[in-house]
Amino acid sequence: MLDAMIESHGLTKRLGGRAIVSDVTFTCRPGTVTGFLGPNGAGKTTTMRMLCGLSDPDAGHAEILGVNYRQLPNPGRRVGILLDASAQHAGRRGEEVLTLSALTIGADPAKVPELLDRVGLPKRAARQRLKAYSLGMRQRLGIAAALVGDPEVLILDEPANGLDPEGMRWMRGLLRDFADRGGTVLLSSHLLHEVEAVADQLVIIGNGKIVAAGTREELLSGGGTLVRPAADHGDDRLARALADAGLTVHAHPDGGFIVEAEPDDVGRAALAGGVALSRLGPSESAGLEQLFFDLTSSDASAASAAPANDLQEAAR
Amino acid sequence: MSATTIDAPLARDTRPGYARLIRIELRKMYDTRAGFWLLVTAVLLAGLAAALTILTGSDTGRNFSNAMDNSTQAINFLVPVVGILLVTSEWSQRTAQVTFTLVPRRERVLVAKVGAAVLLALAAFVVTIALSAVFTAIGGKESIDTGQGAWEIGGDVLLQIALFNVISMLIGVGLGAAILLSAPAIVAAFVLPVGVSLICELISSLDDVANWIGQGEALSPLSDHALSGTEWGRVVTATLLWAALPLAVGLWRFVKSEVR
Numbered sequence A: 001m002l003d004a005m006i007e008s009h010g011l012t013k014r015l016g017g018r019a020i021v022s023d024v025t026f027t028c029r030p031g032t033v034t035g036f037l038g039p040n041g042a043g044k045t046t047t048m049r050m051l052c053g054l055s056d057p058d059a060g061h062a063e064i065l066g067v068n069y070r071q072l073p074n075p076g077r078r079v080g081i082l083l084d085a086s087a088q089h090a091g092r093r094g095e096e097v098l099t100l101s102a103l104t105i106g107a108d109p110a111k112v113p114e115l116l117d118r119v120g121l122p123k124r125a126a127r128q129r130l131k132a133y134s135l136g137m138r139q140r141l142g143i144a145a146a147l148v149g150d151p152e153v154l155i156l157d158e159p160a161n162g163l164d165p166e167g168m169r170w171m172r173g174l175l176r177d178f179a180d181r182g183g184t185v186l187l188s189s190h191l192l193h194e195v196e197a198v199a200d201q202l203v204i205i206g207n208g209k210i211v212a213a214g215t216r217e218e219l220l221s222g223g224g225t226l227v228r229p230a231a232d233h234g235d236d237r238l239a240r241a242l243a244d245a246g247l248t249v250h251a252h253p254d255g256g257f258i259v260e261a262e263p264d265d266v267g268r269a270a271l272a273g274g275v276a277l278s279r280l281g282p283s284e285s286a287g288l289e290q291l292f293f294d295l296t297s298s299d300a301s302a303a304s305a306a307p308a309n310d311l312q313e314a315a316r
Numbered sequence B: 001m002s003a004t005t006i007d008a009p010l011a012r013d014t015r016p017g018y019a020r021l022i023r024i025e026l027r028k029m030y031d032t033r034a035g036f037w038l039l040v041t042a043v044l045l046a047g048l049a050a051a052l053t054i055l056t057g058s059d060t061g062r063n064f065s066n067a068m069d070n071s072t073q074a075i076n077f078l079v080p081v082v083g084i085l086l087v088t089s090e091w092s093q094r095t096a097q098v099t100f101t102l103v104p105r106r107e108r109v110l111v112a113k114v115g116a117a118v119l120l121a122l123a124a125f126v127v128t129i130a131l132s133a134v135f136t137a138i139g140g141k142e143s144i145d146t147g148q149g150a151w152e153i154g155g156d157v158l159l160q161i162a163l164f165n166v167i168s169m170l171i172g173v174g175l176g177a178a179i180l181l182s183a184p185a186i187v188a189a190f191v192l193p194v195g196v197s198l199i200c201e202l203i204s205s206l207d208d209v210a211n212w213i214g215q216g217e218a219l220s221p222l223s224d225h226a227l228s229g230t231e232w233g234r235v236v237t238a239t240l241l242w243a244a245l246p247l248a249v250g251l252w253r254f255v256k257s258e259v260r
Helices: A044-051 A094-105 A109-118 A123-127 A135-147 A165-180 A192-196 A216-221 A234-244 A263-272 A285-315 B002-012 B018-030 B033-056 B064-092 B096-102 B106-139 B155-179 B182-202 B204-213 B215-223 B229-256
Strands: A006-015 A018-028 A033-037 A059-064 A079-082 A153-156 A184-189 A201-206 A209-215 A225-229 A249-251 A257-259 A277-282
Touching: A006 A044, A018 A044, A018 A059, A018 A184, A018 A201, A018 A209, A033 A044, A033 A165, A033 A192, A044 A059, A044 A184, A079 A135, A094 A109, A094 A123, A094 A135, A094 B018, A094 B096, A109 A123, A109 A135, A135 A153, A135 A165, A165 A184, A184 A192, A192 A285, A201 A216, A201 A285, A209 A216, A225 A234, A225 A263, A234 A249, A234 A257, A234 A263, A263 A277, B018 B033, B018 B064, B018 B106, B033 B064, B033 B106, B064 B096, B064 B106, B064 B155, B064 B182, B064 B215, B096 B106, B106 B155, B106 B229, B155 B182, B155 B215, B155 B229, B182 B204, B182 B215, B204 B215, B204 B229, B215 B229
Parallel strands: A033 A184, A033 A201, A079 A153, A153 A184
Antiparallel strands: A006 A018, A006 A059, A201 A209, A225 A257, A225 A277, A249 A257
């Protein structure tokens, strides 16, 4: 069995002189779920389109099951793909969409009802035309279409979009089960909590570049310590106490700080400054959230910095 | 179970053959409401033309040959539209994304669409024969003036009609693939031929050119009478311009364009 089912080697895509995806490299191994995370517009979809041969990279290359996707003789039987659940003919019935896919790749169309059942689409919905489908139903149908060929690799772009909390839980279970049976899953999301619980590996992309990648544990270990002061003591006092102790701190979006130190040292610093704490501990996902927040906010600040510079130059 | 596990790896890595891809393309033409009613309308139009020819035509024209000519012209009003939609509906409905992930060798998809188009054109031929025959049986009569029998038709004209349908269909597929958008392609299919003929008519030195490149001028004799050598030459030049050129451009766009 291949060790790397999906390989992205320095994938780069330029659009109008600007690199919208730049040097994206990662590997997905069998039996794992990889969460491809990033804010909207970070380059997730573009990367996935290059993986699936829909878009030609300007540099780098991608391999699925050891070859360029376009070289797979019958890719639908090896790789299940859902890039955009809305990219379907509005006038086609749900079951017909699956039947068409099955017939194209030589899978048994008699399995369509079973598949519809598996993704939780009732018989009535199967007979409906897609214009009557909600986004959540389209996602379920799209996942069913990806599963038609009984593939060993799944590539899903924002599959949780439009799913209700129950649907999200169902999807996580389905993907976990798929990976546990030896399959390889790559799924993208712009929401950390959607994939955090199911992903074995996270690849985080911002502004077209990979900013962090690794197992959940690896990414969390450098997360530092989350500390919050008691309500009547305030962030300012705590910030002073931590600064006095020579610790590096980052403000947390929900209040308190992420400190680049062990909880012991943070606790001592707070004691020395006479600040009561309401929370002290390893930041865990707070660290990831912070990373994610930094990504999104650095996009925003980069955008707002430009006009500020213009003003300064105008003043000179 | 054991049987399926033995041949499974083989089936999994077998490239979908053209027979299968063509069947899929045909199925996509009638499995949506829009596609289904377009085909029904084409049949009704052909039936209407055959009926009017036989039931209300002049005494000399109430024969199978005339019914075939008129119903062919009528159905060929919509045949290019069927050809266009065979390609462009994948773009307007964005199913090309799914099609190309299942069949990443895109030129195979276009070849399958051309194959499906040719089969549909031949189906249109069979439909016009059947409808013309039905109405000729009801009210066809021998012409007293010309002596042409109600059922008299040259075998070569029949074959020309089949060819006419195929060429019209390929013009549609070519325009569809070259333009990739339903509405502009349909407009082009109706406006461009008229425009070209009009220009040729306005500029007197181009008068003869119209006979060679005008769609109506060069192609409609196909369903009317057995062609002369010159007329065959005109069919070839018009087909090159209206079907082969757009198909070549279309193939390039089909393979190269970014699919959204």
